[in-house]
Amino acid sequence: MKDKTFLMIPGPTPTPESALLAMAKHPIGHRSPEFSAILKEVFQDLKWLFQTKEDVFVYTSSGTGAMEAAIYNLVNPGDKVLCLIIGNFGERWAKIAASKGAIVEKIEVEWGKAIDPVVLKKRLDEDVNKEIKIVTLTHNETSTGVTNDVKTLNDIIQTHGALSVVDGITSIGAIEFKMDEWGADVIVSGSQKGFMIPPGLAFLACSQKAWKVYEQCKYPSFYFNFGAYKKNAQDDTTPYTPAVSLIIALRETLNMMKQEGLDNIYLRHARLAKGLRSAIKAIGLKLFVEDDEIASNAITAILPPEGISVADIRKTLKNDFDIVVADGQGQLKGKIFRMGHLGFVSERDMIASVGALEMSLYKLGYKFKKGAGTEALITTMMQM
Amino acid sequence: MKDKTFLMIPGPTPTPESALLAMAKHPIGHRSPEFSAILKEVFQDLKWLFQTKEDVFVYTSSGTGAMEAAIYNLVNPGDKVLCLIIGNFGERWAKIAASKGAIVEKIEVEWGKAIDPVVLKKRLDEDVNKEIKIVTLTHNETSTGVTNDVKTLNDIIQTHGALSVVDGITSIGAIEFKMDEWGADVIVSGSQKGFMIPPGLAFLACSQKAWKVYEQCKYPSFYFNFGAYKKNAQDDTTPYTPAVSLIIALRETLNMMKQEGLDNIYLRHARLAKGLRSAIKAIGLKLFVEDDEIASNAITAILPPEGISVADIRKTLKNDFDIVVADGQGQLKGKIFRMGHLGFVSERDMIASVGALEMSLYKLGYKFKKGAGTEALITTMMQM
Numbered sequence: 117m118k119d120k121t122f123l124m125i126p127g128p129t130p131t132p133e134s135a136l137l138a139m140a141k142h143p144i145g146h147r148s149p150e151f152s153a154i155l156k157e158v159f160q161d162l163k164w165l166f167q168t169k170e171d172v173f174v175y176t177s178s179g180t181g182a183m184e185a186a187i188y189n190l191v192n193p194g195d196k197v198l199c200l201i202i203g204n205f206g207e208r209w210a211k212i213a214a215s216k217g218a219i220v221e222k223i224e225v226e227w228g229k230a231i232d233p234v235v236l237k238k239r240l241d242e243d244v245n246k247e248i249k250i251v252t253l254t255h256n257e258t259s260t261g262v263t264n265d266v267k268t269l270n271d272i273i274q275t276h277g278a279l280s281v282v283d284g285i286t287s288i289g290a291i292e293f294k295m296d297e298w299g300a301d302v303i304v305s306g307s308q309k310g311f312m313i314p315p316g317l318a319f320l321a322c323s324q325k326a327w328k329v330y331e332q333c334k335y336p337s338f339y340f341n342f343g344a345y346k347k348n349a350q351d352d353t354t355p356y357t358p359a360v361s362l363i364i365a366l367r368e369t370l371n372m373m374k375q376e377g378l379d380n381i382y383l384r385h386a387r388l389a390k391g392l393r394s395a396i397k398a399i400g401l402k403l404f405v406e407d408d409e410i411a412s413n414a415i416t417a418i419l420p421p422e423g424i425s426v427a428d429i430r431k432t433l434k435n436d437f438d439i440v441v442a443d444g445q446g447q448l449k450g451k452i453f454r455m456g457h458l459g460f461v462s463e464r465d466m467i468a469s470v471g472a473l474e475m476s477l478y479k480l481g482y483k484f485k486k487g488a489g490t491e492a493l494i495t496t497m498m499q500m
Numbered sequence: 501m502k503d504k505t506f507l508m509i510p511g512p513t514p515t516p517e518s519a520l521l522a523m524a525k526h527p528i529g530h531r532s533p534e535f536s537a538i539l540k541e542v543f544q545d546l547k548w549l550f551q552t553k554e555d556v557f558v559y560t561s562s563g564t565g566a567m568e569a570a571i572y573n574l575v576n577p578g579d580k581v582l583c584l585i586i587g588n589f590g591e592r593w594a595k596i597a598a599s600k601g602a603i604v605e606k607i608e609v610e611w612g613k614a615i616d617p618v619v620l621k622k623r624l625d626e627d628v629n630k631e632i633k634i635v636t637l638t639h640n641e642t643s644t645g646v647t648n649d650v651k652t653l654n655d656i657i658q659t660h661g662a663l664s665v666v667d668g669i670t671s672i673g674a675i676e677f678k679m680d681e682w683g684a685d686v687i688v689s690g691s692q693k694g695f696m697i698p699p700g701l702a703f704l705a706c707s708q709k710a711w712k713v714y715e716q717c718k719y720p721s722f723y724f725n726f727g728a729y730k731k732n733a734q735d736d737t738t739p740y741t742p743a744v745s746l747i748i749a750l751r752e753t754l755n756m757m758k759q760e761g762l763d764n765i766y767l768r769h770a771r772l773a774k775g776l777r778s779a780i781k782a783i784g785l786k787l788f789v790e791d792d793e794i795a796s797n798a799i800t801a802i803l804p805p806e807g808i809s810v811a812d813i814r815k816t817l818k819n820d821f822d823i824v825v826a827d828g829q830g831q832l833k834g835k836i837f838r839m840g841h842l843g844f845v846s847e848r849d850m851i852a853s854v855g856a857l858e859m860s861l862y863k864l865g866y867k868f869k870k871g872a873g874t875e876a877l878i879t880t881m882m883q884m
Binding site for chain 2: 119121123125127128130131136137139140141142143144145146147148176177178179180181183184187193211212215217218304308314315316334335336337338339341355356357358359360361362440442
């Protein structure tokens with residue numbers, strides 16, 4: 117049906133009506149007192165969301181832009197960067213670091229697994245001369261649906277002394293993250309995820325320790341420059357024209373998030389994810405991430421039943437139910453489908469999605485006890 | 501009055517209702533066939549608007565991001581860049597080039613003047629060893645309201661052999677520009693200007709000659725990478741998540757622009773600008789740019805009458821008429837006010853604005869024949 121599309125991809129995610137309508141208003145001047153008042157509020161709320169006392173820079177870019185910002189403000193050619201890679205987006209850190217002339221070393225694990233803290237500790241312990249300047253990691257890996265134990269990994273990195281640079285693009289606003297308490301040096305995120313607004317904004321916060329490294333950067337980024345953004349943040353403004361409409365929408369969704377509260381937000385995401393996982397098992401499908409401990413609360417990767425293709429499942433969900441789910445990426449293309457359940461997603465959406473998935477699978481010839489998935493979903497969600 | 505604000509700043513500019521309402525729709529997936537079909541249309545229309553057969557890259561950033569893209573994909577540290585500076589935004593090219601390690605040389609003129617082609621020719625003729633690799637220039641200087649003769653300057657640069665890198669941020673969609681015919685190597689622009697949508701998108705096209713220089717760039721930008729955008733443009737997509745809502749709005753305004761036609765768009769802007777200039781003279785105020793030949797058709801800078809401050813004029817226009825005009829920038833702050841008349845601006849808006857300016861000046865104690873400005877405006881516009 118026209119206008120009925122429901123996005124269950126890992127971004128863009130559904131956007132609340134109040135944010136959409138805020139975007140339909142005439143833009144206002146980005147140097148006006150009215151807009152500065154909005155930015156002031158947004159800056160404060162972002163600090164709360166990131167759990168930091170540091171400034172959170174608002175970039176007009178995709179999340180990848182903020183990843184570039186992190187690297188291009190900290191790395192000089194020849195610096196050693198250790199990239200912890202558990203999927204496609206972990207690999208992106210390595211590519212960005214290499215593009216700035218860094219010497220990139222990788223710790224890679226099989227897709228579907230998380231970084232083993234023991235392996236990281238061993239490598240950093242070996243680095244007695246402290247050659248490794250930066251360690252990049254992914255909080256929630258969007259390509260596989262795995263969540264790293266960022267708190268534990270950060271502890272190890274802090275003990276070594278390198279900077280921890282964290283991709284929180286699909287975790288912030290969905291999965292617990294505490295920048296200051298966990299000692300993360302740089303965290304980046306993007307608007308079309310837990311923030312519940314369309315793509316176009318990215319966020320970055322950096323620690324005092326990272327700031328000192330920035331001050332040694334020979335040719336820091338101009339557009340994403342830490343110094344320029346920090347200086348302007350003091351005056352509740354941005355150095356260059358921001359996407360004003362998106363920022364005004366963000367004010368709406370940040371207000372919604374404050375009303376719900378961080379703990380409730382994280383619990384809601386956990387409830388939806390655990391419910392979905394039990395539904396998938398009840399239907400008899402396989403979860404790509406078998407270990408519940410590392411399974412993402414923001415996105416779930418699912419293997420199709422034998423003899424039914426990912427393409428057919430996606431097509432049926434879209435054509436018959438107006439639900440869009442994602443294919444696998446890279447080596448997982450056609451092997452898994454991914455259901456995003458982050459941001460503006462409720463229990464009601466989950467019930468509808470699991471029911472629609474059941475009907476789709478049944479239509480495609482996969483046999484199982486009808487309603488089994490929905491029953492497991494409801495039962496699990498009610499227990500939390 | 502609430503919701504009555506009319507922006508006459510040089511960006512953001514007013515946005516048509518159809519584009520605003522397009523932004524209020526739920527975002528769709530950026531990897532969907534539906535979105536690729538939209539991008540295909542937008543890519544084609546941008547080629548028409550830029551008058552080029554080259555791909556036009558759509559970046560999610562401000563215009564400054566596209567300026568960084570130009571420099572960071574072409575310059576290696578130590579390269580010589582000649583910056584032609586006639587105001588604040590010409591100076592920005594120099595800062596970005598320096599941030600990438602370029603050796604920057606400047607040709608600067610007094611603010612309010614244009615680059616003299618004779619001076620540029622002399623300097624480039626002296627460069628017999630062809631050390632100058634890139635010449636940056638500004639088509640329409642937003643800080644002063646001066647339009648450079650880009651066609652003539654480009655001819656001189658092409659004869660020398662350097663790349664011409666042009667800031668078309670407030671010219672594209674308002675003032676004639678023909679990329680291929682004029683031999684511009686790189687042109688950049690931004691969405692909140694002649695494109696008539698809110699800020700958040702930037703555009704860049706580069707010539708085959710510039711492409712060869714990009715291929716020699718040692719550490720090209722990752723987020724703004726020419727190669728990644730070109731490769732993805734072939735498949736009607738972008739390498740990273742774009743601001744989908746803004747692109748859908750852009751499709752609306754590009755359709756409006758095609759219906760109006762390029763010649764009519766340029767003529768409309770000329771008519772509004774010349775009308776305003778004659779109105780300002782009739783009221784007895786001074787234009788910052790005295791030479792009609794170089795005066796911008798997108799923005800007009802005006803000196804306040806003696807004894808009346810720029811701040812008071814801006815305040816009265818805003819409080820009594822909901823019209824927002826801009827202050828001067830940098831050395832011109834408080835010395836001029838700037839009226840933007842680019843994008844979604846009609847004769848009717850101009851009549852209202854000149855009338856409101858007359859009433860504001862009168863209220864502030866400046867005496868002149870009431871209606872003189874409006875009469876001159878109408879007379880001039882009717883002659884074109």
